[in-house]
Amino acid sequence: MTTQIALFGGVYSNYLALEAAITDARARGISDLYCLGDLGAFGPFPDRVFPILQRHNVQCIQGNYDDSIGNDLDNCQCGYTAERDNYYANISYLYTQQHTSADNKAFLRQLPRTRIIQVEQTQILLCHGSPRKLNEFLWESTSPDHFLEPFFSQHAVDVIAVTHTGIKWQRQLPSGLFVNVGVLGRPENDGTTNVWYTILEMSGSKTSVEFVPVEYDYQQLAQDMQNEQLPSEFIDTINTGWWTTCLEVLPQKERISGKH
Amino acid sequence: MPHSNNSVMGTTLPTISLSHLDELWFQVSGTLCNLTCNHCFISCSPTNNNFGFLSLAAVHASLQQSVTLGVKGYYFTGGEPFLNPEMTAILIATLKYGPATVLTNATVLKQDWIDALVAASRASRYSLEFRVSIDGFDAATNDPIRGAGTFARARAGVQQLVKAGFLPIITATRTWPQGNDRTVLANFIKTLKEAGYDRPRIKLLPALQIGAEIQRSRGYTDAQRVTSEMLDGFDNSQFVCEHARIVTDRGVHVCPILIEEPDSLLGTDLQQATQADYAITHGACLTCYQYGAICSNSSLGLTSGDS
Numbered sequence: 001m002t003t004q005i006a007l008f009g010g011v012y013s014n015y016l017a018l019e020a021a022i023t024d025a026r027a028r029g030i031s032d033l034y035c036l037g038d039l040g041a042f043g044p045f046p047d048r049v050f051p052i053l054q055r056h057n058v059q060c061i062q063g064n065y066d067d068s069i070g071n072d073l074d075n076c077q078c079g080y081t082a083e084r085d086n087y088y089a090n091i092s093y094l095y096t097q098q099h100t101s102a103d104n105k106a107f108l109r110q111l112p113r114t115r116i117i118q119v120e121q122t123q124i125l126l127c128h129g130s131p132r133k134l135n136e137f138l139w140e141s142t143s144p145d146h147f148l149e150p151f152f153s154q155h156a157v158d159v160i161a162v163t164h165t166g167i168k169w170q171r172q173l174p175s176g177l178f179v180n181v182g183v184l185g186r187p188e189n190d191g192t193t194n195v196w197y198t199i200l201e202m203s204g205s206k207t208s209v210e211f212v213p214v215e216y217d218y219q220q221l222a223q224d225m226q227n228e229q230l231p232s233e234f235i236d237t238i239n240t241g242w243w244t245t246c247l248e249v250l251p252q253k254e255r256i257s258g259k260h
Numbered sequence: 261m262p263h264s265n266n267s268v269m270g271t272t273l274p275t276i277s278l279s280h281l282d283e284l285w286f287q288v289s290g291t292l293c294n295l296t297c298n299h300c301f302i303s304c305s306p307t308n309n310n311f312g313f314l315s316l317a318a319v320h321a322s323l324q325q326s327v328t329l330g331v332k333g334y335y336f337t338g339g340e341p342f343l344n345p346e347m348t349a350i351l352i353a354t355l356k357y358g359p360a361t362v363l364t365n366a367t368v369l370k371q372d373w374i375d376a377l378v379a380a381s382r383a384s385r386y387s388l389e390f391r392v393s394i395d396g397f398d399a400a401t402n403d404p405i406r407g408a409g410t411f412a413r414a415r416a417g418v419q420q421l422v423k424a425g426f427l428p429i430i431t432a433t434r435t436w437p438q439g440n441d442r443t444v445l446a447n448f449i450k451t452l453k454e455a456g457y458d459r460p461r462i463k464l465l466p467a468l469q470i471g472a473e474i475q476r477s478r479g480y481t482d483a484q485r486v487t488s489e490m491l492d493g494f495d496n497s498q499f500v501c502e503h504a505r506i507v508t509d510r511g512v513h514v515c516p517i518l519i520e521e522p523d524s525l526l527g528t529d530l531q532q533a534t535q536a537d538y539a540i541t542h543g544a545c546l547t548c549y550q551y552g553a554i555c556s557n558s559s560l561g562l563t564s565g566d567s
């Protein structure tokens with residue numbers, strides 16, 4: 001038997017991209033949908049993503065943002081270290097905190113941090129940053145094979161899926177398949193306006209990965225963000241596909257391929 | 261987590277255990293440097309042979325050992341790493357294992373080394389980072405600290421790196437009042453952009469009041485220490501010694517800052533040195549406590565993009 005599942009990374013309040021990704025996955029006949037956390041951040045109207053997730057039974061785990069918003073912590077725990085990055089992160093955090101309902105905060109609070117699911121004969125670990133830390137950045141260019149390998153045996157899984165960085169990548173290792181599923185919340189710093197989600201296909205004991213580009217009404221999102229008076233730097237990212245903030249955590253390889 | 265079983269005369273010492281060896285550092289040029297900066301926290305100079313070079317073979321042995329320890333990234337420091345004749349080969353070898361960062365003053369870089377590193381960096385899936393220390397945004401502010409003519413030479417080094425496609429992280433040690441950070445940073449950005457580096461990455465570092473810095477400003481007083489109470493509820497991952505070790509030609513030490521302290525040497529074997537706890541009782545430990553993450557690549561505090 002062959003089974004496909006869809007994995008969504010950070011949604012960052014991008015309800016339009018979330019809907020588009022779900023529609024795409026459904027059109028492919030995929031019934032099991034998962035989200036790896038960070039439902040809010042960056043985008044407008046944070047409450048809008050919750051009914052969509054619930055209506056389509058998207059199974060979520062908790063990201064750092066969800067932990068922060070759900071528990072009313074004083075910052076987003078995104079892990080930025082630069083003052084400018086934190087300045088912008090704080091603007092979206094306060095906005096998201098103020099515009100997330102008490103019920104939705106309660107929903108965020110109870111989300112599991114990690115989840116292991118079995119699909120066919122494959123054990124899949126879903127987590128947000130890394131298997132060991134909610135907000136660890138696992139970039140392709142700073143994650144050596146021997147650093148990733150032990151996680152498979154520690155958790156007794158064949159596949160590990162993470163998000164948090166905003167840029168998708170995958171690597172087949174001797175112990176299993178590692179995949180960063182990318183994010184739905186914002187484009188991935190490549191000058192295109194689409195966002196990405198990931199399909200895993202399990203066939204017997206084999207797993208393959210498909211990264212799926214998602215076109216959505218980004219102009220509407222940009223308009224919403226403008227109406228909500230979110231920073232113009234964020235809107236630029238939606239309109240151009242280039243990151244304008246949160247750049248200082250990027251390693252050389254990921255940074256040089258962007259514009260800013 | 262700190263262990264609190266370490267005590268002297270009834271006082272519990274603040275002690276840090278390694279959680280995981282994320283960063284493996286190499287004192288690759290020992291204490292030998294072509295410069296003699298007056299704030300250098302290990303007093304490096306052209307004549308300081310306290311610590312010697314690490315050979316490619318020695319680094320390679322540690323790299324191999326690091327695989328079983330699951331190391332996440334490799335860091336090379338000195339002195340000036342590029343005085344080590346095998347430095348380029350060492351970085352090329354390292355990029356087969358994982359991401360590499362080299363801390364250089366960028367005054368001795370040769371174009372053929374850079375060309376070889378560009379090729380190795382392209383061939384590797386891992387990032388190669390250059391961290392370039394410059395301590396002022398012009399000759400008038402930099403050269404009194406780093407030596408006559410060093411600003412112009414470092415600027416030329418940065419230009420070489422940028423031209424080759426690297427985005428060097430410029431690190432500047434704070435030798436000005438902290439309140440001036442924004443002005444200093446704005447001046448750095450202006451200078452670097454004028455030099456052709458249009459999206460500079462900059463990291464401002466606190467001065468460590470050890471080594472040559474003791475003469476330039478002052479050392480730590482006996483009261484300037486981390487206490488075990490201060491670690492209550494503190495995020496210990498802010499300390500480099502919580503996730504790093506450094507290899508020198510003498511063995512494996514607790515962190516890149518304290519190699520000259522006799523108690524920093526934790527053994528000759530990497531595996532053994534990862535198991536040793538360390539009492540963070542030195543003055544410099546207080547700077548780590550106050551500023552956190554001072555050895556990491558990601559920018560600390562004010563950075564290039566600050567408006």
Ligand code: SF4
Nearest residue numbers: 293297300304339365
């Ligand atoms: S601060 Fe760096 S460049 Fe200056 S003497 Fe020390 S090691 Fe050399």
Ligand code: SF4
Nearest residue numbers: 500501515517545548
């Ligand atoms: S100087 Fe910093 S990194 Fe080194 S032992 Fe002290 S606290 Fe740890």
